[in-house]
Amino acid sequence: MRGILALGAHLPHRRLDRRDIAAVAGGGGGRGTRTVAGYDEDATTLAVEAGRTALRPHPDAAPAALWFSTTTPTYADKTNATAVHAALRLPDHAVAADFAGAARSSVVALRAALAGGGPTLVVAADVRPGLPGSPDEAAGGDAAAALLVGEGTDALPVRAELVGAGARTEEFLDRWRTPGDARTRQWEDRFGEQRYVPLGRAALDAALAEAGLEAGDLDRVLVASPHARAARSAGRKLGVAPEVVGDDLGSTVGNPGATQPLLLLVAALEEAAPGDLIALVSLADGADALVFRATDEVAATPSARPVADQVAAGAPVEYPTYLRWRGLLATEPPRRPEPARPSASAAARSAEWKFGYVASEDRTSGAVHMPPARAAMHGGPIDDMEPRPMADATGTVVTSTIDRLAYSPSPPIVFAIVDFDGGGRVPVELTDCDAAEVGIGVRVEMTFRRLFTADGIANYFWKARPVRDADGTVVRAAAAEAG
């Protein structure tokens, strides 16, 4: 049986209150919040975090393919999925490819994965663009979602099987964006609505027919679309009861483009009961409908970071800060030399460290070397080390500082010396925190980020972020442990 084996999502730490927009932009806004990717996040780093969440409970999953979908890729010409592949430490024989550019690409990647092949990780991530005051800015959202698709095994059983699929493809102009543009343009609203709703209905009917089901059998219907009006209208006209239509997370997360269908599916599966029938309807350049049946295993491995918990977490970001992060508000750079571009050959040599955060452990003393080294720190043989993955390690701040002089895309830099549980130390930049929250004893975990961009090269590496309680409070080690 082929279906969904594992899943996970990632929402950035920051939230923009839409009411803050009008005061600066002169219009726009609305109610609720939207997620905001940090200045050090992009579609690639968001995808890594979602992929880690999905794969972490299943270290032996070994995907044979990675399909990465985004409307906001970091690179053209160069494959973006390879950085995700490297950070997730997927096998080198695994294919990694982009399904990039269009909102529809994520559903298509999922369909391709469901159609066959080995275990396939489908990841979607978006940092939605939009000019200040625009509907896209207010309604957009930044997020990532990941689904591991494959044949079930005893170790990794299917949690939701595909029971029916339908699609409709039509060429018409609804939304478009020239690559590199900060805004998406949209045709008149009613036109798209009138095209999309029947397409969605037809696709869903086809999927239900394939599954031998009626619309009334569905326990949950998820409608995703960059066209908000069409999605709302479709929800009412698909022939299902209103209470069956799932929350589109628009009031809390916003619409994260290509990520939306996958994010809604992840959230629904995290809350599904065995036997539940879930339909995903995506309206983008046509329509796609996928009907899943949750198996008895649907709750076998509860997510460590459920979407609902992530929606409830987070911290506010001020609107001008958001604009600065997006490059929509130009501010004076620090009067320091900008960082130099990373060396391609040096980065290739250290890919296991730079992307996978794999240190080395001295076999004699057990000392952990970060970055990996050939010679042990306090003598002993050379080249007697073994790889020591550290991306999932947690640690404690030994001492810390705030650097108001160093170059950063969003100064000041919060920086700490971190000792990891079980060995290993790094001096490391902190992210997703306010400077005042950090000090000796703060517990941290690692996250994959973009440090800076130089010469068009995104310099990816790892940072630490505070571990937080459910209410957002930074977790601190007991005094004895911190010493």
Place this chain on the structure above:
Amino acid sequence: MGSHGIRDRVAIVGMGCTPFAEHFDKGLDDLMVEATTEALDGAGITRADADAWWVGTAQSGMSGIMLAKALQLEGAPVTRVENMCATGSEALRAASYAVASGAYDLAVAVGVEKVKDSGYQGLNAFPIPTDGTNRTLTAAAMFSMVLPAYAERYGVDPDQLRRVAARIASKNHANGAKNPKAQFRREMSVDAICDMPAVAGQLGVFDCAGVADGAAAAVVCRAEDAHRYTDSPLFVKALSLVAGNGSGLIDPSYDYTTFPEIEAAGADAYAQAGITDPRGELALAEVHDCFTPTELVLMEDLGFSARGEAWTDCEKGTFDLDGELPVNPDGGLKSFGHPVGASGLRMMYEAWLQLRREAPAERQVATVDAGRTLALTHNLGGYPGEMVSFVGIVGTEPSA
């Protein structure tokens, strides 16, 4: 295997030092010519008399040609050395060892840096192609992490410790105010220093050494020849250098309240010089006060204070100009600024003046009059956890 040193085999017989300043009107060559001319004149020699040259610069020039061209040295062996901010001391060490080896009779060490031509404030290392994973923190931030660690380990109130750091800066400003070659010649109160906005951690701008252009130079000969050049030579008692293996950055046993490279270089230097009680035997110490927490920790690493007590010693004035052991009587990096390649030799220049009683009366240390004949210079490069450290000791008297 051992560090035997070259105690009393080499003497410094001439020194020179430019004012350290924003020398927008002077080039690298001007600075080298000025410092070298003063040093050669002091020793009563000409350029042609020197047998070999070492020029220390971190990034203002490449190879010995930079000095050979500036001074038009023809057919001379000239070597450029670099060891981060300890570069000036490294030049002196190379010249001294060359003379001690018997290879040359007279050698000259020159240290120089032109940092103000970068257009930036602060020091900036030139970019080396890397994988992009190296940290990009400023030195100020790296050294600022000492204060919370020290406060935590010794149970010192962080606000009180912050004032101790400011007192170190205030002391060095007061000393520098009495030095015509210092860049900053204004006294600064502890309150004024504490009131400055933070630039890194608890450190304000006045907790950081200034940035300046400058050069300094020393003429070195065999000890037995010293009195041919000057009546009052300084005998080299110890030159010690330790390059850290960087383990502090990756070893959880390192706690950021000490700099092991400095402790090791100090212990080696004291062994070379035969010193057992540095606080009681030295007339003065010129130390690398790049940031105020650095000088605090140095007092313990160099054995001037017991562990955990440097902060109270600083508060008590032990290291003031009129204290038990004057530290940075010339004003230190704090008042001079830090032309990287020149600073180590600038420190030695103060030892030269003080031990020979040539410092201006208002900052001449009383310890020399009291009969102490030894001075220490300490010069470091790098960061906590990963540094090079130099300790030199000179004295006016050859050993009995």
